[in-house]
């Protein structure tokens with residue numbers, strides 16, 4: 001029997017790749033998500049450290065919060081809130097000055113819009129979306145090349161170390177570096193995606 005489920009690859013497990021992967025899967029696609037990092041989140045990831053007295057310390061080292069203005073995004077965030085993935089941050093925000101060991105510029109004024117944070121950390125949103133049914137997430141797997149197979153009408157994905165990672169009906173690149181000369185500066189390889197457009 002012919003498999004009628006379209007296979008799609010999403011590259012990047014930051015907020016844009018994770019939302020895209022979960023949305024495609026909810027719409028019946030078979031999604032494989034690739035990220036070169038150890039875990040999900042991209043610029044919304046979390047770092048874990050153990051203090052000298054053995055306590056676990058968690059740091060959100062990218063976006064500390066986000067606000068919502070778009071009604072479509074608001075309905076998505078409301079769903080995340082009902083699942084316990086995000087919550088409104090009701091305390092103050094401030095900056096920590098590591099020279100004086102004090103918090104400075106602590107926000108006191110009335111806020112214009114709700115600030116949301118991930119629960120327990122900012123990466124919880126991407127973590128949950130990357131593990132939704134229909135999404136197969138693969139970490140520590142950097143994409144080195146997207147190859148268009150004219151005869152098969154499919155994309156072939158190749159890892160940074162040259163390994164073959166599968167054929168896909170569609171691909172989504174969620175990080176602009178995938179088509180940028182910056183990729184060469186980081187990896188010494190050509191960008192995975194050229195700027196030639198296939199129609």
Ligand SMILES: Cc1cc2nc3c(=O)[nH]c(=O)nc-3n(C[C@H](O)[C@H](O)[C@H](O)COP(=O)(O)OP(=O)(O)OC[C@H]3O[C@@H](n4cnc5c(N)ncnc54)[C@H](O)[C@@H]3O)c2cc1C
Nearest residue numbers: 012013014015016035036042043062063065066142143175
């Ligand atoms: C310090 C800091 C503070 C911020 N503060 C705020 C804030 O207060 N509010 C706010 O709204 N935003 C804030 N931002 C911005 C916000 O974090 C980003 O806009 C958002 O997280 C970007 O998400 P993204 O999915 O587009 O990209 P990213 O999160 O960058 O995700 C891209 C992913 O693609 C992966 N990837 C790239 N190339 C490859 C490859 N070849 N193969 C496999 N995987 C690959 C990367 O590993 C990464 O995980 C902040 C960012 C930083 C760094």
